[in-house]
Amino acid sequence: MRKQIAAANWKMNLTIQEAVSLTEELISKPRKLSVRQEVVLGVPFPYLTTIKNMLSGTEGIFISAQNCSDRKNGAYTGEVSTEMLQSIGVTHVIIGHSERREYFQENNALLSEKVNRCLQTGLKPIFCCGEPLAVRDSGTEYKYVETQLEEGLFHLDAIQLTGFIIAYEPIWAIGTGKTATSDQAQQMHAFIRKVMSTKYGSIVAESISVLYGGSVKASNAAELFSQLDVDGGLVGGASLVASEFSAIIDNLKK
Numbered sequence: 001m002r003k004q005i006a007a008a009n010w011k012m013n014l015t016i017q018e019a020v021s022l023t024e025e026l027i028s029k030p031r032k033l034s035v036r037q038e039v040v041l042g043v044p045f046p047y048l049t050t051i052k053n054m055l056s057g058t059e060g061i062f063i064s065a066q067n068c069s070d071r072k073n074g075a076y077t078g079e080v081s082t083e084m085l086q087s088i089g090v091t092h093v094i095i096g097h098s099e100r101r102e103y104f105q106e107n108n109a110l111l112s113e114k115v116n117r118c119l120q121t122g123l124k125p126i127f128c129c130g131e132p133l134a135v136r137d138s139g140t141e142y143k144y145v146e147t148q149l150e151e152g153l154f155h156l157d158a159i160q161l162t163g164f165i166i167a168y169e170p171i172w173a174i175g176t177g178k179t180a181t182s183d184q185a186q187q188m189h190a191f192i193r194k195v196m197s198t199k200y201g202s203i204v205a206e207s208i209s210v211l212y213g214g215s216v217k218a219s220n221a222a223e224l225f226s227q228l229d230v231d232g233g234l235v236g237g238a239s240l241v242a243s244e245f246s247a248i249i250d251n252l253k254k
């Protein structure tokens with residue numbers, strides 16, 4: 001059975017002190033995750049080791065970077081490689097968040113290289129896709145997302161995609177307070193699974209966790225996560241508040 005995942009994306013927020021208190025509050029509440037549930041914290045680079053150390057002894061909570069370099073190593077000032085991340089115990093990397101695509105001109109070709117780097121280093125990519133408002137308004141959102149999947153992931157083989165994580169984040173719902181309805185989310189998630197199934201077969205497609213992102217909160221998580229093809233969420237704003245994110249975790253399918 002595929003994993004149900006609550007992934008936090010702290011983005012470029014919090015001081016180290018704030019990040020530590022948030023983590024303390026999050027892990028202070030005893031929580032029994034089922035074998036199919038996982039929590040992933042997407043932490044800014046400078047805090048990865050500190051937060052990782054705080055998580056030792058807590059089961060089912062993993063640590064993720066929010067980006068990585070597409071290069072292996074070398075003279076790339078300011079970049080962070082997957083080997084560096086792997087060497088400090090990071091397990092996941094958010095790849096192709098819409099903010100990276102929009103503000104840092106990351107395209108599908110570059111993102112496919114980043115995915116490769118993650119897989120070669122044993123890190124799990126959380127591959128983001130999703131359409132801007134203009135695309136949804138023009139009614140071409142399915143084609144748009146399909147192209148992101150084709151260009152970002154279709155060079156991989158079935159083994160590499162088994163148990164993979166995709167996050168669908170409609171850009172018009174990110175940080176806007178405007179959530180996709182649970183029907184809109186379910187329809188796109190079912191479509192994503194169909195695209196993966198057509199290319200890789202249903203066993204692979206059924207093993208992929210498809211997370212929803214875009215204004216997920218404690219108050220809408222239950223409704224969104226109850227949808228058949230919604231396997232949890234990638235959460236920005238609400239992941240900065242321990243009580244909100246805890247409630248979101250509690251709403252994952254058991």
Ligand code: PGA
Nearest residue numbers: 174175214215235236237
């Ligand atoms: P949001 O962000 O929850 O603040 O909308 C989600 C994301 O960008 O991953």
